[in-house]
Amino acid sequence: MVTINANAKINLTLDILGKRTDGYHEVSMVMQSINLFDTLTFTKLDAEEGIILHGDVKGVAKPEDNLIYKAAKLFLDTYKINSGVEINLIKRIPVAAGLAGGSTDAAAVFRGLNELFEMNLGINALCKMAEQLGSDISFCLMGGTMLATGRGEILQEISAMPKTNIVLVKPKVDVSTAWVYKNYHKVQDSVIHPDNKAMRKSLIKKDLQGICKALGNVLEYVTIPEYPEIAKIKQKLSDYGAMAAMMSGSGPTVFAIVEDSQKAKDIVSKIQLDFDADVFAVETAEKNF
Ligand SMILES: C[C@@](CO)(OP(=O)(O)O)[C@H](O)COP(=O)(O)OP(=O)(O)OC[C@H]1O[C@@H](n2ccc(N)nc2=O)[C@H](O)[C@@H]1O
Numbered sequence: 001m002v003t004i005n006a007n008a009k010i011n012l013t014l015d016i017l018g019k020r021t022d023g024y025h026e027v028s029m030v031m032q033s034i035n036l037f038d039t040l041t042f043t044k045l046d047a048e049e050g051i052i053l054h055g056d057v058k059g060v061a062k063p064e065d066n067l068i069y070k071a072a073k074l075f076l077d078t079y080k081i082n083s084g085v086e087i088n089l090i091k092r093i094p095v096a097a098g099l100a101g102g103s104t105d106a107a108a109v110f111r112g113l114n115e116l117f118e119m120n121l122g123i124n125a126l127c128k129m130a131e132q133l134g135s136d137i138s139f140c141l142m143g144g145t146m147l148a149t150g151r152g153e154i155l156q157e158i159s160a161m162p163k164t165n166i167v168l169v170k171p172k173v174d175v176s177t178a179w180v181y182k183n184y185h186k187v188q189d190s191v192i193h194p195d196n197k198a199m200r201k202s203l204i205k206k207d208l209q210g211i212c213k214a215l216g217n218v219l220e221y222v223t224i225p226e227y228p229e230i231a232k233i234k235q236k237l238s239d240y241g242a243m244a245a246m247m248s249g250s251g252p253t254v255f256a257i258v259e260d261s262q263k264a265k266d267i268v269s270k271i272q273l274d275f276d277a278d279v280f281a282v283e284t285a286e287k288n289f
């Protein structure tokens with residue numbers, strides 16, 4: 001049996017450089033893994049038993065639609081492995097939250113099956129499969145602090161963010177990533193683009209104030225007008241003394257950077273009373289490879 005913890009991510013920056021001919025958007029974003037995680041365990045089965053998945057994902061009715069199932073099928077088919085596999089999922093990352101919950105589960109499947117079947121595949125081979133299923137899965141394989149370009153699948157390791165306390169607030173609405181990207185053209189002329197160079201410089205200097213100053217996400221301009229609660233959550237987090245607060249990915253989760261774990265606990269206990277939301281105190285996580 002193999003067990004993998006699949007970390008969620010936040011976007012320290014998210015910039016869109018343009019629309020591509022394949023319909024996706026060209027992005028440039030600094031991504032950071034965090035220690036909020038799903039846990040997946042993998043056990044070999046006989047080939048005729050196929051892929052059996054235990055554990056529900058809200059809104060995903062059929063197991064075959066789960067990214068976990070799709071990733072397992074892709075792995076077994078690609079490497080012509082004549083075996084079944086049983087996968088147990090403990091879901092902790094909120095779904096459709098901007099935290100890459102589905103992508104990180106898929107990445108965990110590639111890592112888990114690589115170990116279970118003793119394939120010794122390198123990160124490049126795993127990333128090749130990842131790209132076929134989703135833009136964020138390659139980052140979830142790598143983890144840590146990365147600059148992601150292309151549609152998100154081209155990764156460059158950059159200076160790691162110092163270990164930092166983060167508070168996550170996920171209001172009880174689900175946001176479709178596809179919908180957010182689809183509506184970006186309506187706001188693109190009025191957005192303030194994040195400064196990725198300034199972010200990278202601050203990361204090199206381990207300057208948390210600088211990192212806070214350089215946070216920026218152009219998708220806020222699409223998601224916040226539709227879900228104004230996100231702006232209220234950002235404001236409250238600042239009022240309660242967070243160093244900075246911003247929406248992650250396509251939203252709706254807001255993450256706040258806070259100076260220590262006591263402050264994080266204080267903020268969690270207060271903000272839980274203000275909003276109908278899932279609230280977590282977490283830390284930044286290190287890379288997987
Ligand atoms: C916005 C981000 C930021 O990290 O994260 P989430 O909010 O989903 O966590 C990502 O770009 C989400 O990546 P991911 O969730 O893997 O997206 P995919 O499954 O590849 O694509 C979902 C849909 O989003 C759109 N899409 C995605 C990535 C991209 N660079 N341009 C796009 O236009 C496409 O319309 C696609 O149909």
Ligand SMILES: Nc1ncnc2c1ncn2[C@@H]1O[C@H](COP(=O)(O)OP(=O)(O)O)[C@@H](O)[C@H]1O
Pocket residue numbers: 057059060065066067068094095096097098099100101102103105106175177249250251
């Ligand atoms: N294992 C999974 N975990 C979460 N979502 C999944 C999974 N498999 C498929 N999905 C689908 O992917 C969509 C995006 O989910 P998720 O990755 O959690 O969003 P985001 O990247 O915005 O955090 C969900 O609404 C759901 O329909």
